[in-house]
Amino acid sequence: MAHATVGVGMTRPYLNQGDPAWAATKCGLSTTTTIQQAGCVLTSLAIALRSLGLDPAATPVTVQTKALAAWRASRLPQPFATNSASAVIDLVGRASGLDVGAVLQGRTGRLWSTLMAALGGGRALLHVDTVDDGVDKAHHWVLALRLDGRDIVFADPDGGHEGRLPWDSLEGLSPKGKPYRVLALRTVAPLTKTTSTT
DSSP, rough: OOOOOOSSSSSSSOOOOOOOTTTSOOOOOOOBBHHHHEEEEEEHHHHHHTTSSSOTOHHHHHHHHHHHHHHHHHHHHHSOGGGGOOOOHHHHHTTTEEEEEOOEESSSHHHHHHHHHHHHHHHHHHEEEESEEEEEEEOEEEEEEEETTTTEEEETTTTTTTEEEEEETOEEEEESSSSEEEEEEEEEEEOOOOOOOO
């Protein structure tokens, strides 16, 4: 398990998007939005790189730096900005050596089977609804790490703590006590030479 020192005398089991080392760093090309405010994907992918043994020194900043360089080299018209985060997750992952699968939404058997398969040799980004208002409104990405009994163990970049959700419902509370309900997932695995580039 990767550990990150946060502040003076504080240790969290996983990377925290609010770590003072990068919390104030701007997200993408934004001049106002910071990693602390909107860096859950960058932080989750850095945790994935560490936990998969691909880059033990990965941080949200190193992930973003590689992604920005790849975006500039690709000359894609879509700006690398927080309001297009879902559109650039693929680019962010690939720039760091990760294959991020397509978005799988809904409460279907396919979501559960894809999640179980992903955790067999990789990880999964889980898009969670964090507002207890009955409206499916995804706001946050966490990283599913493994199955432990009947629980999905995940790393939450909102604080850098480990959490658990029951695999049969994928609904529960975050480590901070927020209601989490998984609305979608994207598989995460090491990028291989045989992985399609389209």
